[in-house]
Amino acid sequence: MLTFGHNMLKSFRMNVFSVSQIRDWDAFTIAHEPIHSIDLMERASSAFVRWFCARFDDRCPVIVFCGMGNNGGDGLAISRMLLQKCYNVRTCVVKHSPKGSADFSRNLERLESLTAIEWIETAADIPTLLSPPIVIDALLGSGLSRPAEGLMAEVIQRINDAQTPVISVDIAAGLFADMPNAPSDSIIKPTHTVAFQCPKLAFFQPQCAEFVGEWDIVSIGLSEKYELQTPTSYFYTDAAIIEPFTKARKKYSHKGSFGHALLIGGSYGKIGSIVLSAKACLRSGAGLLTVQAPQCGYDIIQTSIPEAMVLPDWHWRINTAVPNIEPYSAIGIGPGMGQDPQTLLMLRELLTLLTSPIVLDADALNLLSKHPDMLTILPKNSILTPHPKELQRLLGQSWKDDYEKLTLLRDFSQKYQLIVCLKGAHTAVALPDGSIHFNSTGNPGMATGGSGDVLTGIITGLLAQGMHPTDAAVFGVFQHGKAGDRAAQKCTQPALIASDIINEMRW
Numbered sequence: 151m152l153t154f155g156h157n158m159l160k161s162f163r164m165n166v167f168s169v170s171q172i173r174d175w176d177a178f179t180i181a182h183e184p185i186h187s188i189d190l191m192e193r194a195s196s197a198f199v200r201w202f203c204a205r206f207d208d209r210c211p212v213i214v215f216c217g218m219g220n221n222g223g224d225g226l227a228i229s230r231m232l233l234q235k236c237y238n239v240r241t242c243v244v245k246h247s248p249k250g251s252a253d254f255s256r257n258l259e260r261l262e263s264l265t266a267i268e269w270i271e272t273a274a275d276i277p278t279l280l281s282p283p284i285v286i287d288a289l290l291g292s293g294l295s296r297p298a299e300g301l302m303a304e305v306i307q308r309i310n311d312a313q314t315p316v317i318s319v320d321i322a323a324g325l326f327a328d329m330p331n332a333p334s335d336s337i338i339k340p341t342h343t344v345a346f347q348c349p350k351l352a353f354f355q356p357q358c359a360e361f362v363g364e365w366d367i368v369s370i371g372l373s374e375k376y377e378l379q380t381p382t383s384y385f386y387t388d389a390a391i392i393e394p395f396t397k398a399r400k401k402y403s404h405k406g407s408f409g410h411a412l413l414i415g416g417s418y419g420k421i422g423s424i425v426l427s428a429k430a431c432l433r434s435g436a437g438l439l440t441v442q443a444p445q446c447g448y449d450i451i452q453t454s455i456p457e458a459m460v461l462p463d464w465h466w467r468i469n470t471a472v473p474n475i476e477p478y479s480a481i482g483i484g485p486g487m488g489q490d491p492q493t494l495l496m497l498r499e500l501l502t503l504l505t506s507p508i509v510l511d512a513d514a515l516n517l518l519s520k521h522p523d524m525l526t527i528l529p530k531n532s533i534l535t536p537h538p539k540e541l542q543r544l545l546g547q548s549w550k551d552d553y554e555k556l557t558l559l560r561d562f563s564q565k566y567q568l569i570v571c572l573k574g575a576h577t578a579v580a581l582p583d584g585s586i587h588f589n590s591t592g593n594p595g596m597a598t599g600g601s602g603d604v605l606t607g608i609i610t611g612l613l614a615q616g617m618h619p620t621d622a623a624v625f626g627v628f629q630h631g632k633a634g635d636r637a638a639q640k641c642t643q644p645a646l647i648a649s650d651i652i653n654e655m656r657w
């Protein structure tokens with residue numbers, strides 16, 4: 151067996167902070183850079199304006215809706231900067247409070263010298279958005295303390311009703327950044343969110359999708375020191391992860407240097423699943439691959455993947471035999487495997503033999519759900535790759551919202567000391583240390599049969615090469631999505647099939 155590498159993740163991930171941490175980060179930067187808060191606001195607004203001007207030219211009329219907190223202050227500064235760049239800008243301020251924040255008031259003075267401000271004090275003051283301009287939403291940001299109601303809710307409703315692009319500054323007005331909203335809450339549905347410095351937890355929740363839209367992060371130079379010294383359990387995996395894991399192979403390396411993977415799966419009518427895993431495993435760089443499959447898969451696998459060796463089960467339709475695990479540096483099990491009682495016996499016995507982490511997917515997960523006692527014999531750091539329905543079965547319960555889902559996911563991962571990759575948009579990888587890593591790659595075209603089998607193959611292949619299980623899971627998920635993004639670019643999302651993901655794998 152190869153020994154697993156060190157966990158490299160720590161140095162290559164973006165923190166996802168809570169609202170109160172973001173507020174502290176802001177204050178820390180102001181105190182330690184040092185910088186005046188009004189100048190930090192100026193920096194944030196310029197970053198937004200740079201993003202905006204790169205996408206919309208000055209022929210687009212713009213209407214900026216501001217609240218009276220610092221998000222509104224950003225909106226006023228953005229209005230001023232766009233006016234100075236000769237954009238046609240209207241600025242409306244919703245009077246939801248008798249007094250604005252200090253930096254709001256400073257920016258109000260600065261803008262009033264350039265243009266007239268339209269105050270919205272009643273519903274009758276809300277401008278009609280007939281010939282659609284681009285709306286910039288600077289109504290409420292991360293300082294949201296309660297759901298939007300009354301006049302604010304009315305403005306949000308009018309903006310949502312207009313068929314026009316809406317760009318939210320930092321976060322959509324009315325959306326809580328790190329806790330669930332009620333279904334009836336009034337929230338802006340932006341086409342785009344431009345967030346300052348780091349993503350908010352809400353950006354990764356399926357239930358928030360329509361209140362986030364497409365999103366980008368713009369840097370506003372908040373203190374690196376604070377970021378390094380402040381603990382969080384949420385992280386975002388972006389392209390920075392690629393470099394440390396993409397090393398040129400040594401000139402005198404040979405196939406034995408890159409491990410020997412074993413994939414177990416397939417059943418009559420579902421040999422395709424294990425074929426996809428096998429191809430992805432080889433493409434992920436595993437030196438050697440053996441596939442254990444029922445007899446009916448023998449010809450199929452030998453023909454479709456000549457690079458792989460096949461260990462045919464004595465059974466024609468299902469997997470039943472417990473393999474000798476000695477030659478293998480990593481094992482992946484489950485794709486297309488079925489849940490026959492004889493397969494269950496094989497899985498159970500296999501698990502008792504293991505001394506290092508294994509990758510489990512699909513029917514292996516369904517068997518675990520039905521026989522949860524097996525969870526306790528899984529080697530620490532084994533990797534499970536459920537989709538939400540499979541997670542529900544593993545947990546034996548559902549969740550009331552996506553935030554509760556994350557809590558249950560983390561508890562499960564910590565209780566059994568397992569790595570759980572919850573598949574979906576922004577696949578969430580929960581690690582036994584309690585951290586959750588949201589992925590940045592992938593697209594809806596990947597919601598297609600066999601896509602998960604490909605992921606199992608990739609992670610098994612990385613593990614076989616000696617990568618630490620946490621790295622193999624987080625990096626494997628990233629590369630799977632990246633390959634899917636390339637595939638979608640070539641053939642469009644609807645036309646994408648799992649084989650395209652394999653064909654687009656690059657390292």
Ligand SMILES: NC(=O)C1=CN([C@@H]2O[C@H](COP(=O)(O)OP(=O)(O)OC[C@H]3O[C@@H](n4cnc5c(N)ncnc54)[C@H](OP(=O)(O)O)[C@@H]3O)[C@@H](O)[C@H]2O)[C@@H](O)CC1
Nearest residue numbers: 176191194219220221290291292293294295296297298320
């Ligand atoms: N973090 C950073 O690094 C930087 C952050 N910056 C910017 O600051 C933003 C955060 O600003 P913020 O804290 O002033 O909060 P914000 O969202 O503008 O509103 C608070 C005001 O609204 C009120 N209010 C609350 N809920 C309400 C409701 N439902 N309906 C009506 N009113 C409601 C609340 O009143 P209160 O709760 O006191 O009654 C208060 O008056 C952040 O998103 C970013 O854009 C950048 O400028 C610089 C760097």
Ligand SMILES: [K+]
Nearest residue numbers: 287290319321
């Ligand atoms: K906003």
